[in-house]
Amino acid sequence: MGEITHQQRELARQVPTPCFLYHLDVLVQQVNGLRHHLAEGMHLYYAVKANPNLGLLKRLLPLVDGVDIASSGEMEQARRAGFAPAAMSFAGPGKSLHELQQALDHQLGVLSLDSLAEAHQVAELARARGSKARVVIRVNPAREFAGYAIRMAGRPSPFGVDEEGLPSVVQEVLQLGEWLDLLGFHVYPGTQCLKGEAVEEHFAATLAMVETLIQAIPFPLRLINFGGGLGIPYHSGQQPLDGEQLATSLSRLWQPFRQKYAGCQAILEPGRYLVAPMGWYVVTVTAIKYSKGETFCITDGGIHHFMAASGGFGQLIRKNYPMINLDAENSRPLVKVNVVGPLCTTLDVLAQQVELPQPQVGDRLAILQAGAYGFTASPSLFLSHPTPWEYLADENNRLLPLRRPVHPLQWGEVTEDGD
Numbered sequence: 250m251g252e253i254t255h256q257q258r259e260l261a262r263q264v265p266t267p268c269f270l271y272h273l274d275v276l277v278q279q280v281n282g283l284r285h286h287l288a289e290g291m292h293l294y295y296a297v298k299a300n301p302n303l304g305l306l307k308r309l310l311p312l313v314d315g316v317d318i319a320s321s322g323e324m325e326q327a328r329r330a331g332f333a334p335a336a337m338s339f340a341g342p343g344k345s346l347h348e349l350q351q352a353l354d355h356q357l358g359v360l361s362l363d364s365l366a367e368a369h370q371v372a373e374l375a376r377a378r379g380s381k382a383r384v385v386i387r388v389n390p391a392r393e394f395a396g397y398a399i400r401m402a403g404r405p406s407p408f409g410v411d412e413e414g415l416p417s418v419v420q421e422v423l424q425l426g427e428w429l430d431l432l433g434f435h436v437y438p439g440t441q442c443l444k445g446e447a448v449e450e451h452f453a454a455t456l457a458m459v460e461t462l463i464q465a466i467p468f469p470l471r472l473i474n475f476g477g478g479l480g481i482p483y484h485s486g487q488q489p490l491d492g493e494q495l496a497t498s499l500s501r502l503w504q505p506f507r508q509k510y511a512g513c514q515a516i517l518e519p520g521r522y523l524v525a526p527m528g529w530y531v532v533t534v535t536a537i538k539y540s541k542g543e544t545f546c547i548t549d550g551g552i553h554h555f556m557a558a559s560g561g562f563g564q565l566i567r568k569n570y571p572m573i574n575l576d577a578e579n580s581r582p583l584v585k586v587n588v589v590g591p592l593c594t595t596l597d598v599l600a601q602q603v604e605l606p607q608p609q610v611g612d613r614l615a616i617l618q619a620g621a622y623g624f625t626a627s628p629s630l631f632l633s634h635p636t637p638w639e640y641l642a643d644e645n646n647r648l649l650p651l652r653r654p655v656h657p658l659q660w661g662e663v664t665e666d667g668d
């Protein structure tokens with residue numbers, strides 16, 4: 250985790266709360282640290298699902314080569330931000346007919362086929378339009394890759410086709426070649442990997458799998474999408490991945506492969522790694538209570554905005570995100586407190602027995618590493634509180650609002666008048 254600057258603290262004191270505050274300089278540093286060391290033919294895409302904020306996507310536009318999208322909503326959001334459909338890769342196990350149609354209408358860069366049934370569906374749509382669809386086959390690898398906190402390989406999965414059955418799927422997709430242009434393969438190994446060796450292992454195994462397949466069933470290979478999954482440190486004792494070193498070692502594996510399969514391109518599509526470090530979730534302490542020997546700081550934010558901080562978005566064992574008290578750096582004694590939100594559920598915990606300079610009512614607390622899987626990965630409608638602010642601290646340290654709160658009661662209810 251980078252050093253916290255005085256400037257960052259000052260900015261976080263100025264935003265309305267509850268608020269996600271994004272530091273642009275941290276984002277730029279994180280993206281550039283990875284991309285400058287990627288070899289020729291390796292493209293850095295951003296997985297929109299990690300944080301789909303429009304203002305943020307606009308800032309990412311000049312920094313990355315494209316986006317991974319998972320719905321027509323994300324497709325539309327990326328288009329509004331200025332991403333060309335040709336720079337989009339669409340993956341997801343339940344794409345609707347409408348979404349597939351849209352993908353073809355916009356001539357998306359590439360569509361990941363998650364099943365043979367989807368291959369037939371896309372071929373049929375492409376035939377009706379009279380133009381070929383550019384596709385890769387998403388593969389569920391036969392083995393899992395240790396080192397990813399959540400593994401999405403080597404086990405029964407709704408994502409992609411099992412590697413064991415891949416040759417017959419490839420043959421069938423090639424038979425649909427009049428309407429499907431099979432570019433290559435897509436493998437997403439899992440998420441939150443902090444071990445460089447594990448990422449390299451996934452890379453090497455994917456290249457070996459593709460090579461075996463191409464030797465058995467030759468076709469012009471043009472694309473391998475290696476997915477995302479690069480991790481960031483959330484908890485004490487965790488070491489960050491060295492993005493530059495990783496990019497260099499992945500490039501070393503990639504270069505000989507690319508020489509052999511001239512023209513083959515690669516996509517890396519991280520989400521969390523690119524955007525988590527820039528984000529702070531800033532809340533205000535509204536009340537302090539003592540119960541059975543423990544202190545509870547109740548705040549104006551909670552899991553309806555940031556469920557991941559409660560451990561409810563993929564953590565097996567709940568651990569605290571890094572947290573600071575913005576109003577008391579060293580001036581007060583350190584105490585252990587529970588930081589909770591206003592929801593009527595015991596799940597609404599932002600930090601458990603966390604050590605902070607003694608919080609007081611009115612203090613601002615910030616959860617760090619909060620830029621990924623935040624507001625849009627949380628149960629925002631639960632208890633009908635407004636959604637949070639989102640602000641960007643830009644290159645001149647100006648605070649720009651990116652999204653204002655919306656009251657959940659405004660969302661789609663049909664009134665008695667039928668409005």
Ligand SMILES: Cc1ncc(COP(=O)(O)O)c(C=O)c1O
Nearest residue numbers: 296340440477478479519520521
């Ligand atoms: C297909 C695909 N690509 C990329 C990502 C981004 O993953 P991460 O944020 O771990 O990098 C995901 C996350 O679920 C995904 O499903």
